[in-house]
Amino acid sequence: MAGDLILFRYISLEVFKAMGVIALVVLVIATGSRLSAYLGEAAAGKMNSELLGLILFYRLPGLLELIIPVSFFLAIMIAHGRLAVDNELTVLKSMGFGEPRLLKMTLLQGLAIMIVTAILALWLRPLAEIGTQAIKADQKTMTEFDLLIPGRFQTMSQGERVTYVRDIADSNELSDVFITELEQEEGDELGTTVVMVADEGETRIDEQGNRLLILRSGKRYRMKPGALEHQVIEFETYGQVLARDPSKLDRSEVKQLATWDLLKAESNSGVAELQWRLSLVLMVPILVFLAVPLARVNPREGRFARIAPALLLCFLYLVLLSAARSNVESGSLDPALGLFWVHAGFAILALIFYRGGERLFDWSWIKSRASQ
Known part of the structure; x- marks a missing residue:
């Protein structure tokens, strides 16, 4: 029991250190991109430059709700990949610490990430959207000369x-x-x-x-x-x-509605927004089930060997979720099916990888099979 706790702390430290670095880098890049766009609007006289800091602050929950799950996924790939390349996983396996126990530990880490993501997506971002809408309302009352x-x-x-x-x-x-x-x-x-x-x-x-x-x-x-x-x-x-400039008038967005209010929403846009918020939380354990088998790298491959295909899978996951959300909003996709089919598809893919399908990314295994 004490040994498991020590291993949990050790592996968690490796994962969360990598996650912190990745999240910080991505957040700086994303914030810089937003700031550049806002500075352009302020320079063109379309936005009050004094509000830039406040607007960026309100945008943080919307950025972090995506950055944190993706950073956690990549951190698992990097941390577990290092353990595999340094043969630490092999030593642990010889001591009876197999992949099922490693998966359980990673899911416990994922539980903490799910809680943080839920706070961001279900509570903080709607509050931030209310603040953003208040700023926009003030902007609407301004004329061009302001x-x-x-x-x-x-x-x-x-x-x-x-x-x-x-x-x-x-x-x-x-x-x-x-x-x-x-x-x-x-x-x-x-x-x-x-x-x-x-x-x-x-x-x-x-x-x-x-x-x-x-x-x-x-x-x-x-x-x-x-x-x-x-x-x-x-x-x-x-x-x-x-x-007043009519181009500043925009439609009310469901993004500022509280999650509790969205539970009672009947409109397609309300259902799509609710499912999107829930999807950000639900995708965390699925990403864990994807990352753990994908991180089974051969020491000769290197710890970063499967980062590229992992990134492509994660990107595809988010793109499909975004496309499903748009289709639910437009009414072209049944809200009952909604975004859940995407999660179901990637959960099945994760199960296939966990049972050995991740070897499709192992070039040495592919070559050995081809030579037979």
Whole structure:
């Protein structure tokens, strides 16, 4: 009993050390990719740059719910592969510590991973989605002028307006404002170009909650392309209501619904979201049953010999789950079948591997069989 506990601690330490390194590397890469995309949106004036850190924080549960199970799978491959290459598994087997006991120990480790994944997928990510939706709701109330960057020409209103402001004070005071926009009426292909320049301006909210743009000491030019005539209006004060950008309005997502609420959901999207959350937890023991036999590497193969096929299997698993989720959402797949057929297929594959089918990845075994 004491020997089993020592072995459990030793193997668990090997697995979780490898898992920590893999998860950290993947998380840094994924976060960096997201940050790059968000910085691009902020630079283009589509997002408030002050919210980047908070948005990334809210995205962490959604990243970790996938990274942790996959990292655990790869960690088993690496840790068990090292034990096999160093002949430690052979020594343990000669002492009566066979693969069934190794599988039980790995499943106990997997139980801890299942609990962590369940907390992330069933509880933390929905809470994070609520926070993300709250930020999006704040963004919806903003107009294009709330996202202006001083000293840059910015395209707005789906390319129909270009705006430049030299400086923006904390009180929303604007300096040296330049605005050009295209006004189009039905049947007018060329449209009318309107240019406004002003020494200063400001944005404010009226009593009805409308956002207003107030320009002072400026001129307004109105002209049609190809025409010689144009209109010039000089003004002391000019005001207009700022419309909210319709491209920022998006549909409500079921991702922010609590798992308990999804249990009562009847819509295809609700069922698909519930099954996806449960799938992330259910895939952990199946990945364990896949990884343990796949890690039976021949010492001559090397500890990383089967990492590539293992990655392909894991990638295929996730792709099929994602495809099944999309089909359930669209109604082209029966929700009763849902994502569970994918788990059933990979569970059968894991059983085949456990009974010796993993030798299909052992090139020395294939060569020996071919030479017979």
